[in-house]
Amino acid sequence: MTLGTRSTLVQQVISRLSEQIAAGEWPVGSKIPTEPQLVEILGVGRNTVRExxxxxxxxxxxxxxxxxxxYVRSTDELTGVVARKFGAADVGHTIEVRRALEVEAARLAALRRTPDDLARLDAALAARDVAWATGDTDVFVEADADLHVAVVAAAHNPMLAELYASVLAAIKASVAVAVGPAMLAGTHIDHAQIVAAIRDGDPDRAAREAGRFLEAPARA
Known part of the structure; x- marks a missing residue:
């Protein structure tokens, strides 16, 4: 077997494993089959599987x-790389990246939102408020993420949506830390004005509102 052929075979195995992980055959947190099992499943040599x-x-x-x-730690390479980078990043740098993505998303959403987008935003905003009232940090973090994902979706930029999805797990982790287990009243930030600016079709105000709550590292 030539080096080129071997390299191609390894890439094919990487692609197949990635597809199976993305499809949920091995969910995040689960253990993949052993090396001998993968050799049998994939029909390739042990060294190819190992590489x-x-x-x-x-x-x-x-x-x-x-x-x-x-074990599976993420569903795609971009998510894995970004999550690792975010996990080791300075808090201030992490917030700057969030700001770059979310401010532009809000600005574009104000220009491109559809009636369906607005309905999704309203529902996500209401769910976020209800989640805060539960006092459960995990519930709130998920609801908060859903609202931000809805804003990004309303921007109608597939590349922006994919990039945001790749950092979402890291963002959730940072929000959980910022909110804390006590979920004190002083740490809550109302996002109603972001949604209102998007509904009004005001890109400058939407961008300003989206960036406002990311000014302080302690806020989520």
């Missing part, structure tokens, strides 16, 4: 746990 798994581990999609096996 493919190593590549996906380096990309942050998989993680080997000594004495236990290899």
């Amino acid at each position: 493919a798994v190593r590549a996906l581990t380096h990309a942050g999609v998989l993680e080997g746990v000594q004495g236990s096996g290899t």
Whole structure:
């Protein structure tokens, strides 16, 4: 087998494993089959499987746990890489990246929102308020993320949506830390004005409102 052929085969195995992970065959947090099992499933050699798994581990999609096996840590390479970068990043830098994405998303959403987008935003905003009232941090973090995802979706830019999805897990983690388990009243920030500006079709105001709550590192 030539080097080129071997490299191509490894890429094919990487692609197949990535597709199976993305399809949910092995959910995030679950353990993938053992190396011998993968050899049988994929019909390739042990070294090819080993190289493919190593590549996906380096990309942050998989993680080997000594004495236990290899686990799925993300559903795609971009998410894995970004999550790893965000996890090690300075808080201020993380907020700057959020601001860059979310401010532009809000601005575009004000220009491009549809009636369906507005309905989704209203529902997400209401759900976020209800989630805060529960006092459950995990519930609130999910509801907060849903609202921001709805804003990004209303921007109707597939590349922006994909990039935001890749950092969403890291953003949720930062929000959970900022809110804290006590969910004190002083840490809550109303997002109604962001939605109102998008509804009014005012891109400058939407961008300003989206950026306002990201000025302070302690706020989510």
